Amino acid sequence: MLWDETGDPLGSWDALHTKLACAGRCYSEFAKPLIGGIYAVRGGVQFNVARCPGFRRFIQLCICALAPTLAAADVDPSELNFDPDKARVVVDDLHRFWKAWDKAASAPDEDRRGIFQQIYFDAASPGLRSFIELRIGDVDRLLSAIDAAPEYYSSLREQTESVANLEALLQDAYRRMQAIFPGAVFPDTYIVMGALTSGGTIDRSGILIGFEMNARGPESPVHELSDWHQRVIGTVEALPVLIVHELVHIQQAVYGRLDFRDLLGQSIVEGAADFIAELALGSHPSTGIHAWAASRESDLWAEFREVMHDTETAGWLYGGSNETDRPADVGYFIGYRIVEAYYRKAEDPSAALREIIEMTNPAEFLQRSGYTGGTPESASD
Numbered sequence: 001m002l003w004d005e006t007g008d009p010l011g012s013w014d015a016l017h018t019k020l021a022c023a024g025r026c027y028s029e030f031a032k033p034l035i036g037g038i039y040a041v042r043g044g045v046q047f048n049v050a051r052c053p054g055f056r057r058f059i060q061l062c063i064c065a066l067a068p069t070l071a072a073a074d075v076d077p078s079e080l081n082f083d084p085d086k087a088r089v090v091v092d093d094l095h096r097f098w099k100a101w102d103k104a105a106s107a108p109d110e111d112r113r114g115i116f117q118q119i120y121f122d123a124a125s126p127g128l129r130s131f132i133e134l135r136i137g138d139v140d141r142l143l144s145a146i147d148a149a150p151e152y153y154s155s156l157r158e159q160t161e162s163v164a165n166l167e168a169l170l171q172d173a174y175r176r177m178q179a180i181f182p183g184a185v186f187p188d189t190y191i192v193m194g195a196l197t198s199g200g201t202i203d204r205s206g207i208l209i210g211f212e213m214n215a216r217g218p219e220s221p222v223h224e225l226s227d228w229h230q231r232v233i234g235t236v237e238a239l240p241v242l243i244v245h246e247l248v249h250i251q252q253a254v255y256g257r258l259d260f261r262d263l264l265g266q267s268i269v270e271g272a273a274d275f276i277a278e279l280a281l282g283s284h285p286s287t288g289i290h291a292w293a294a295s296r297e298s299d300l301w302a303e304f305r306e307v308m309h310d311t312e313t314a315g316w317l318y319g320g321s322n323e324t325d326r327p328a329d330v331g332y333f334i335g336y337r338i339v340e341a342y343y344r345k346a347e348d349p350s351a352a353l354r355e356i357i358e359m360t361n362p363a364e365f366l367q368r369s370g371y372t373g374g375t376p377e378s379a380s381d
């Protein structure tokens with residue numbers, strides 16, 4: 001059953017899970033954080049993914065290891081799209097950024113702020129509007145980031161052209177996603193220039209990508225950047241994998257849950273996004289973590305299982321710049337291995353995939369996976 005914004009039922013929709021549909025008015029429920037997902041308003045089904053602090057906290061972890069301080073908020077709703085060929089990659093904001101850049105370069109210093117404000121901020125796409133609100137703040141913050149790393153920002157221009165074929169790459173990936181998960185939702189993706197604060201996030205306008213956090217080239221001058229930035233800034237080539245990871249979170253928001261508070265639930269959600277990205281694209285964003293963790297799996301599992309029902313995720317998830325002698329996000333690895341065990345143990349892979357996305361009970365899911373800290377094959381022995 002879906003409801004409109006007044007709470008009146010709109011009827012059932014088989015593709016959607018009853019318990020995830022929420023009347024637009026029930027934001028108090030989001031505040032509990034019990035519900036992730038969608039609600040319906042007249043004329044279309046809309047995302048409603050970030051109303052509550054708890055849920056917001058989760059969403060902020062998307063594009064996860066890259067930006068532990070991300071946050072999402074509400075933006076103009078957009079209709080769900082089920083056609084991978086209609087999922088757009090919006091790069092207009094990037095081009096307007098460079099237009100402002102060029103105009104400011106030949107203008108008096110005192111005009112610079114107004115130029116960026118007018119050309120980049122005031123004409124923002126819906127995705128950039130959200131990103132400004134969530135992760136940039138105002139034009140002064142953007143200009144401060146540029147002034148702290150002018151050579152790096154300047155180098156991003158060369159990378160800008162490489163996003164031209166991103167839409168075709170993504171549509172190809174999305175078709176594969178649709179093949180393994182019929183009913184998948186495909187929002188638009190906005191590539192925007194940010195203030196080095198966020199790799200991206202998701203919200204109702206779609207998937208939002210901070211270009212400057214994902215456009216490192218082989219010759220990029222990174223000496224102006226912090227150690228953490230130098231470690232986490234990705235490449236344009238890696239964007240499809242990252243975006244598909246986020247796309248899985250969209251499916252989880254629509255069909256399952258994203259608002260788990262416990263370490264186990266959050267780790268499974270992240271591991272599922274990596275696992276399904278790998279099914280669709282042959283790779284996932286956490287390969288570095290896996291390389292470190294694989295040989296330590298049984299010890300990590302023994303450690304993880306002691307704390308997995310706690311809400312404290314430090315040391316396992318979203319450590320980002322606090323990383324010490326081990327990767328900050330080993331929970332992604334554990335979650336992946338649980339999901340992998342679940343998938344491999346299942347007799348019907350398609351059904352298993354749907355169950356992974358629809359997962360609402362982490363403890364039960366773990367139990368059914370048979371995962372005990374070893375390989376998926378041995379887990380069921």
Ligand SMILES: [Zn+2]
Nearest residue numbers: 062063064273
């Ligand atoms: Zn994620």
